[in-house]
Amino acid sequence: MGGAVMEGVISKGLLKTSEIGIIDHNPSIVDKWVEKYGVRPMKMSELGQAERVLLALQPRHFLQLSDDLARPSVGYISTMAGISTTVLARRLGTKRVVRVMPNLGATIGKSQSAVTGTKEASEYGDLAFGHELFSSVGSVYDIPENLFNAFTGMVGSGPAYAAVFAEALADGGVRVGLPRSQANELAAKLLITTGELLLQKAHPAILKDEVASPGGTTIAGLEQIERYTFRAAAIEAVIAATKRGTELGMDE
Ligand SMILES: NC(=O)C1=CN([C@@H]2O[C@H](COP(=O)(O)OP(=O)(O)OC[C@H]3O[C@@H](n4cnc5c(N)ncnc54)[C@H](OP(=O)(O)O)[C@@H]3O)[C@@H](O)[C@H]2O)C=CC1
Numbered sequence: 001m002g003g004a005v006m007e008g009v010i011s012k013g014l015l016k017t018s019e020i021g022i023i024d025h026n027p028s029i030v031d032k033w034v035e036k037y038g039v040r041p042m043k044m045s046e047l048g049q050a051e052r053v054l055l056a057l058q059p060r061h062f063l064q065l066s067d068d069l070a071r072p073s074v075g076y077i078s079t080m081a082g083i084s085t086t087v088l089a090r091r092l093g094t095k096r097v098v099r100v101m102p103n104l105g106a107t108i109g110k111s112q113s114a115v116t117g118t119k120e121a122s123e124y125g126d127l128a129f130g131h132e133l134f135s136s137v138g139s140v141y142d143i144p145e146n147l148f149n150a151f152t153g154m155v156g157s158g159p160a161y162a163a164v165f166a167e168a169l170a171d172g173g174v175r176v177g178l179p180r181s182q183a184n185e186l187a188a189k190l191l192i193t194t195g196e197l198l199l200q201k202a203h204p205a206i207l208k209d210e211v212a213s214p215g216g217t218t219i220a221g222l223e224q225i226e227r228y229t230f231r232a233a234a235i236e237a238v239i240a241a242t243k244r245g246t247e248l249g250m251d252e
């Protein structure tokens with residue numbers, strides 16, 4: 001996620017590469033970005049030189065490392081699932097904290113990202129900067145923090161659910177005789193087309209009704225979708241992911 005945001009920022013010209021430093025404990029990841037863009041490799045001891053820090057590590061690593069990351073003069077922008085601004089502020093020793101929840105769309109400039117921040121983050125321009133950062137990789141939504149885990153459970157995790165649906169559709173295609181490579185491509189394109197139709201045209205229920213001809217093929221397929229409780233599975237997935245977000249953010 002850190003790499004995706006960096007690429008967005010560079011491609012949109014929001015920052016010069018000379019203004020960006022990166023830290024990762026894996027030297028091959030640092031080398032890759034330094035070679036590709038000429039950004040500056042940084043040491044943890046240099047973190048205080050930064051104006052702002054994007055935290056794109058796993059929540060459990062953050063909870064282990066927060067003492068090393070804390071610098072009172074820095075504004076922090078976190079993409080970590082579950083970790084609230086209250087925990088960020090307490091662990092990092094500053095109230096200049098912004099919480100963001102992007103999704104994998106960031107890697108192609110098409111994330112839907114939720115953003116929120118503290119009063120101090122707003123006063124110091126960190127919140128506005130967080131908006132700019134994530135606008136460089138897609139659309140940004142101001143979401144109140146009490147809905148952040150819900151946004152994470154649906155939208156942050158959402159690409160994985162959609163990918164499983166695409167894979168299952170393609171399996172279905174293969175089951176009835178389509179070649180695998182074609183079935184995979186068709187499933188992906190079908191999801192794009194349906195997304196565009198939903199945005200441009202209609203409520204999902206109306207779209208579904210438009211496709212299903214009386215006594216036709218679609219209603220026969222939909223009957224099985226209902227029979228195998230597809231909707232309940234999707235709802236339960238979002239509920240479970242939201243709950244997991246709450247668990248990941250628990251701190252003492
Ligand atoms: N992937 C997604 O779709 C989304 C992810 N997020 C959030 O973004 C964050 C990053 O996710 P993602 O990019 O997928 O995770 P990754 O595990 O791919 O990236 C985290 C990076 O941090 C590195 N890292 C681990 N420990 C340290 C350390 N001690 N010092 C420096 N670097 C370290 C990891 O190295 P190594 O691989 O060696 O452990 C890895 O390169 C997570 O908090 C996640 O909740 C939010 C929305 C969507």
Ligand SMILES: O=C(O)[C@@H]1CCC=N1
Nearest residue numbers: 081103152156157158
């Ligand atoms: O699975 C996760 O925890 C992260 C957060 C949202 C998407 N990936």
